Structure formats: structure tokens, C-alpha cells
Amino acid sequence: MTARPPQTPTLRRKEVSMSEHLPPPQPGPEGVNSYGTDDPEEQAQIEAARTAAAEERRANRAKLERYVSYGLNEEDAQGLIEHEQMLKDRRDAVAAGQLEQGEADKRIRPRIYVRSLVDHTEGHDIGDWIDASRDLEDIQRDVQSILSRSLHAHWTGEPAEEWAIHDQDGFGSLTLHEYESLDVVCALGKGIAEHGLPFAAWAEINDATDIYTLNRFEAAYFGAYDSREAYAEHVFEEMEGEKELEALPDWVRDVVRVDYERMTHEMETSGEVRFVDHPGGVWAFNGRV
Template identity: 40%
Template structure:
């Protein structure tokens, strides 16, 4: 059996990402911020804040929480809860710059952005949004589906038609083998989508 192996490179076109995910409702990441002076005195004083905004806007809402506290020294705060951040985990004392950056990426690009940030442990998430676009290969049911789409876009099956007719029935592209080798090479990273399928990212961009 002949096997055609292909790995994504900068110079070659990538298959079009699955489009069905684009119709899903966009997430609205939010954080619950509480005044620590109140919390330490047994009072829950805080509110949910839209996190997909500039850090200054988030800080203004936090200032409102602290200013409305009945505690005389309400100056410290912490993130006590969060929602719609996908796979990204927001910690109690994460910087507003990081929270804002991740939240805005998720609001614009969906949970694929959260998965990407999770894969790179936040390092890539501090880069320009172009890094996400360069890395994201799409949402697919499997790596094999990605490879089949890539092969179709590059015309691999059509190339088989150029073989002598008596050989065509004996030559197949082993998509599963390509998918396995591509995954094992480390050139791509995959993240399971809890709702089915997976997100695929290029790691060597």
C-alpha cells in the first residue's frame, strides 16, 4: 500500500476550518469579584463583571464594589468565581490584564481561543491575536477528518487519477496513518471539545 504523508507547513494552504461552530452563540466571559474586607467579616459583597473588556473598565467596576462597601478599609479584592471561560481556569489573583486578554479572545473567537490558551499555558495568549490565527487549524470530529480535508484541499485524490488505470484500484491514501504520524510528530496539538470533536492547533508556527 502506498502512503502519502503530509505535514502542515507555512508555505502550503491549510484546510478550511469547520464552519458549523461559527453559528454557535458567542461566550460572554464574566468574573465574580468580592471585597476581601467584607468577606473576612462574613459578608459577601461583590458582583459579576463582564470580563471581555479593557482592564481599565474592569477595574472601574471593581472600584465601585469597594467604594460601596460598608467596611472602612475596603481596598483589597479577589476573583471568587468565573463563567464562560471554557477550558481556561481563572485564579483568584490573576491580573486584570490577563483576564481581560483571555476573555476578549474567547468573546471574539469562542472556546477555541480558551483551548489554545490552555494548551500553551497562557504564554501564547500574551502575544498578538495573529498568533492564534496562525496556530488554529479548525474544529473537527477527529485528526483523520482534518487530514482528509487537507488532502481534499490539496488535490491528493485527483493526483491519484493520474496513475495508470490498471494501478488506481490498488493505491489508497492511508489517512489514518497520516493522522497518527502527524499527531505523534508534535507538529499539532489537539484539545477535546466537551460538546464533541476537537480543536486542532499547529505547534510549529
């Protein structure tokens, strides 16, 4: 009888499901839903944000289809929409005072937002911010650059020639006209960049479109003071008024008081001095210049 060789036992692999390795799912907190919160007020805010985002997507899609129908390819049309949104976000940030200013440059940088008028009337935001503190030729070049990007000109072959100022930044309380001359914008921008907001105040109390008047700022500006009375005290000191008081007899000096409020009233009513109020005090200007 022939002996059989020993047989190697067959190893069977145990089929193990992933569920045997992973812990069972944990139930979420009660009341939490797709909003991630059970607070009704927060849910309302989230729902409003979702609705706004959906509306923006629909509007952008409609705009994309319109641009494509005008002859742009889809990629260029999408790029134009993103560019318009970037400009809008930047304008909103400027209006809200959220733009950060570099530590290396704390000067005021007056700017204007210029749009192509023909495109604006057709519903397209073809425009950009322009630094108004540079030379006139540079500002004019930037305006022409904006007009050269006109969609109307691209579609019709007719050049875009008209533009308008639709926003401004860094001009203080001075309001520019929509069709302000660029040489006036340049004079204002350079003056504010060099002298700060007192220059804008000087322009505002005079004819801001008169470049000759704007150029007289340095001769007219007396300085910044905490109040009108503080300026009167400064004038009194400059005139060495204290010495005059000391020359008086003691019994007279004891009853003499300098009425600084009356001094400033007389200065203003006579036209000798003009004051402009601002949050930190007043700016004083020579009223005869």
C-alpha cells in the first residue's frame, strides 16, 4: 500500500467588510439640519445668502449668454464678467473704507473712477480707477486706455469717445462734476497729494475750477488749529500781545481780558480770515488772497 504525502491544509480568507473596521456612524445633534444650526435667525441669514448667490449666478449666466450673442467667445465673456465683479468689489471696498493703506505711503492718493459713457448706457461697466495725483498726460492716457476697451466699439466698429467720472476717492468733502475737466482734476489731485485735505477745503470755499486760485493755496493757508479761538490766541502771541499787557499798570492788567471769541468773529466778518471746520478742529485761510 502506497503512502500518500501529507496534504497542505487550505487556508480560507475571511471576508471582512469595511463596516467591521469602521465605528458605527454617530448620530448628529438633535435639531441640526442642512443649515448646520438650529438657530432660526442664523438659518434665515444662511437662506438669504443662498438666495443672493443663486440670483447672482442666474444674472451672470444671462450676462454671459448676452455677451456671447454679441460675438465674444465664452472664455472672453467670462473674463469680462469677472473683471466687472472685481471692479465692483473694489468700489464697494473703497466706499466702505476697507482698503488697507501701505505703511510706506500714508499720503492721500486722490482717485477718480472713469467709465466709457456709451458702454455705460448699454449696461456695461467699462471703466477703471485713475490716480489723479499724476501729470495730466498720464491721466489722459489712462482715460484713452479705458475707451479703447469699449465693447460698443468692438461690436460696431465706432470709436468710443465720451467718458464720465462716476466715482471719486481722496478728495475730502469736495465733489467733482461728472464731466469735470481733466486739467482741473489733475490740479486738485496733485494739490491734495502734496498738501492734504486742507487743499481740498481751499478749493471748496473758492472756485475749484479756477486753477489760478488753486495755485494760491500756499500763500493763503495759515495752518490747522484746534479751534477758532486757538487761532486767535496764536495771532495774539505773534503780535506780542502779552508784552503789551505787561506794560499796563497792575490795576488795569488785573481787569483786562482778551476776548478771543470776539477776535475770531471780527476776523471772519471783516473777511480777513476764513475758517473751514473739520473733525480735528479748523483750517485757517487768508481771506484776502
